[in-house]
Amino acid sequence: MRINCPFCGPRENGEFTYLGDAKPVRPEGGAGEEAFYDYVYLRDNVAGEMSEWWYHGGGCRSWLKAVRNTVTHEFLSVEAAPGAGGKAVQK
């Protein structure tokens, strides 16, 4: 796999660290046990296109949000994660 970093261009995936599925969102503090159980432990474990977090530790050290096909390993899009300063650089 090669990941097309919006800041650095295409780089081999060894430069990146994987966090996982970008879909789970941390619930509000008072959301209750069930919501936290779901957030921490349950996964869709998508076979197909999945949005996910990658960290470019061997390059620009930015957090990225990618859409990748878990069956073919093809990347459909890679963009800077919100808050990674991406918008200013990307224009």
Next chain:
Amino acid sequence: MKYSIFSLARAALSGHKNWPRTWRDAAPKERYDVVIIGGGGHGLATAYFLAHEFGIRNVAVLEKGWIGSGNAGRNTTIIRSNYMLPGNIGFYELSMKLWERMEQDLNYNTMVSQRGIVNLYHSDAQRDAYARRGNAMRINGIDSELLDQAAVRKMMPFLNFDNARFPIQGGLLQRRAGTARHDAVVWGYAHAASGLGVDIIQNCEVTGFVRDAAGAVTGVETSRGTIGAGKVGMAVAGNSSRVAAMAGLRLPIESHVLQAFVSEGIKPLIPGVVTFGAGHFYVSQSDKGGLVFGGDIDGYNSYAQRGNLPTVEDVCEGGMALMPVIGRVRMLRQWGGIMDMSMDGTPIIDRTPVDNLYINAGWCYGGFKATPGSGLVFAHLLAKNEFHKEGALFRLDRFRRGAMIDEKGQGAQPNLH
């Protein structure tokens, strides 16, 4: 067909041209008492124990490809029971004991070879951790020996004992551990189960569940038609989330790719299995002489059954750090299998919230050694609807209850287990 010295002699006289088939390739019937989804080691072992231990012989094993085409054919064939935590320790020892009598039980040569496993340590802290693990094994009646550097050096003089970062101080040895022939385990269970009347049905992909008005499962839809079932057990590690989703379930599992490697054949070098946890590398030598080795999972979700080059490089670097002697050996083959990585690194064998649907999943990269134990424990649950005493803690709801069995202590980050 019973294999023996006499059957071998008889077949030799006719030039080995008249061996009957090892097992019967069946066509689906309308209904079975139990349908097992997944014709890998675990599914076939479950069917064997259902028939042999619990007298339930109206059983089908459904396999979407050919039997053993998933992780049963993609592992590094290691068997061991060097676990530490309650729940795991008894279960893996049960499995180890079943390995030790498997060939007699199945009347099939699965080439179980108890050549031992050594987990290397490189610091006082790591030695203490292994001493603790070894003691946990011994108070549970499992063999373990803590080796010092001299003892490891005697066994494997070619290791790099003076590595600057990870000098080898010693290792934890389990002599009863070893390897088995992975395909023969699949064929052996198919042979024994088929002989007891189990239908093994290949090229039969499950595409959905048949549910009654109350929501209970009463059968499966497959690429070869609808098949009725009293109970359905899924043993499809790697694809558990996909199959469970057909019943509306979400699991505490991510699918990840694990790569493994074989070198060209060389003369006998490695006496057993060696693990270099600090360097993310482990290796054994097959009877054909090839070095069979691996390391970490790639680390990202995948259903692709193939990995990427950074992990290949990482594993080979680990190998070179541990034993520079292999530097000139060429790598022959490399492959990937899809692991059910659970949220605590421990498997799941349980009922599901859907009536009549049972789950056997979450084996991470430890499924092969568990094959016989998994089959017995899962068959016990399917037959009696009660937990086997060595499989009572692998519950699906343990995450909700906070009763995780986290052998590595990594928490809910599956790619770190």
